[in-house]
Amino acid sequence: MKRSFFQKHAIILIVYALILVLVVIGAFNSEHFLTLRNLTNVMRQAAYLGTAALGEMMVILIAGIDLSVGSLVKLCVLVSAILMDGDPDNVWMAVSLTLGLGLSVGLIHAFLINELNMSPFVVTFASLFILKGISLSITTKPIGRASRDFLMLYSEKIAGIYVIIFFFIILILMMMFLLNKTIFGKHIYAIGGNLSVAQLSGISVKRVRYGVYSLCSVLAAATGLLWLMRMGVGDPVIGNGLELNVIIAVVIGGTSLFGGRGTVIGVLGGVLLLTFTDNLLVILGVSQFYSGLIKGLIFVAAVSLYKMENR
Numbered sequence: 001m002k003r004s005f006f007q008k009h010a011i012i013l014i015v016y017a018l019i020l021v022l023v024v025i026g027a028f029n030s031e032h033f034l035t036l037r038n039l040t041n042v043m044r045q046a047a048y049l050g051t052a053a054l055g056e057m058m059v060i061l062i063a064g065i066d067l068s069v070g071s072l073v074k075l076c077v078l079v080s081a082i083l084m085d086g087d088p089d090n091v092w093m094a095v096s097l098t099l100g101l102g103l104s105v106g107l108i109h110a111f112l113i114n115e116l117n118m119s120p121f122v123v124t125f126a127s128l129f130i131l132k133g134i135s136l137s138i139t140t141k142p143i144g145r146a147s148r149d150f151l152m153l154y155s156e157k158i159a160g161i162y163v164i165i166f167f168f169i170i171l172i173l174m175m176m177f178l179l180n181k182t183i184f185g186k187h188i189y190a191i192g193g194n195l196s197v198a199q200l201s202g203i204s205v206k207r208v209r210y211g212v213y214s215l216c217s218v219l220a221a222a223t224g225l226l227w228l229m230r231m232g233v234g235d236p237v238i239g240n241g242l243e244l245n246v247i248i249a250v251v252i253g254g255t256s257l258f259g260g261r262g263t264v265i266g267v268l269g270g271v272l273l274l275t276f277t278d279n280l281l282v283i284l285g286v287s288q289f290y291s292g293l294i295k296g297l298i299f300v301a302a303v304s305l306y307k308m309e310n311r
Contacts, residue, residue, distance in 0.1 A: 011254040015269040022276045030283045042279050047168035048226055050271040053249045054175050055219030057267045058212040062191045063259030064120040067243050069220045071131035074239030076224025081144030081234025088147040102221025106214035114206040142233040154229045176264045192259025248295055249274050
C-alpha cells in the first residue's frame with residue numbers, strides 16, 4: 001500500500017513540531033528567547049553541530065558509522081591554531097592543511113574498511129582513541145592562536161547574515177543537491193538500501209565509501225576551523241562528546257542507522273532540536289547535567305518511532 005506524505009515523513013514532522021513546542025515554551029518563560037540576538041546565537045551553534053552532522057549523515061546513509069568525529073575536530077582545532085599562530089599570512093596554509101588532514105583521515109578509514117574488510121565501527125572506534133591520544137600528546141591546555149582577521153569572521157556578516165550561518169546555509173544546499181540531483185547521491189541511497197543489489201547493479205561500492213568517509217572527515221575538519229574562529233585558540237576540550245551529539249542529531253532527524261533512508265532537512269531538524277534544547281535549558285536555569293538525559297530520551301524515542309513506522 002502506498003504511504004501518504006505524512007506517513008513517509010512522520011519523524012521529521014514530529015521533530016519540527018517539537019522544535020515549535022520548545023520555541024513556545026521559551027517565549028513564555030523568557031522575554032529574551034525570541035530576540036534576534038538569541039536566535040542568531042542558536043543558529044550559529046547549530047552550524048557547528050550541523051556541519052559535522054551532515055558529514056555523519058553521509059556515512060550512516062550507506063549503513064556505516066564514524067565514531068571519530070569528535071576526536072578529529074579536537075585534533076583539527078589544535079593543528080589549525082598551531083599552524084596559524086596568530087599570523088594572517090598563515091591562514092590559507094593552516095586552513096588547507098587542516099582540511100587535508102581531515103581528508104587523509106577519511107581516506108584511511110575507507111581504505112581499512114574497503115581493502116581490509118574491517119568493520120566501520122571497529123575502524124572509527126579505534127580512530128576515536130588514536131586521534132584523541134595524538135591531540136592530548138600535543139597539549140593538554142590551550143595552544144596556538146587564530147589570526148585577528150580569521151577570528152573576526154565569527155562576527156562578520158555577508159548580506160546581513162553571519163558568515164558562519166551563511167556557510168551553513170550554503171552547505172545545506174550543496175548537500176541537498178549532492179544527494180538528490182547527482183549519480184553519487186543515488187548510489188549512496190542504493191548502497192544503504194540494499195548492498196547486494198547495488199553491487200549487482202554495477203555500483204562501485206568501494207568508490208562511494210571512499211567518497212562519503214572522506215567527506216565526513218573533511219566536514220569534521222571544517223567544524224574544527226569553525227571552532228577556532230570562535231575560540232581563538234586551540235583548546236583540547238573542544239570535540240568532547242561531539243560524536244554522540246552528531247549521531248543523535250542524525251538519527252532523530254529520521255536517518256536510519258541501517259542505511260538507505262534520510263534527508264538533509266531531517267538532519268537539520270535534529271540539529272535544531274538539540275540546539276534549541278540546550279539553549280532553553282540555559283534560559284530556564286536548568287542544570288546542563290540534564291542535557292545528556294534529555295538527549296538520550298529523545299534518541300530512544302526517535303529510534304522507537306522509526307521502528308513503529310517501518311513495521
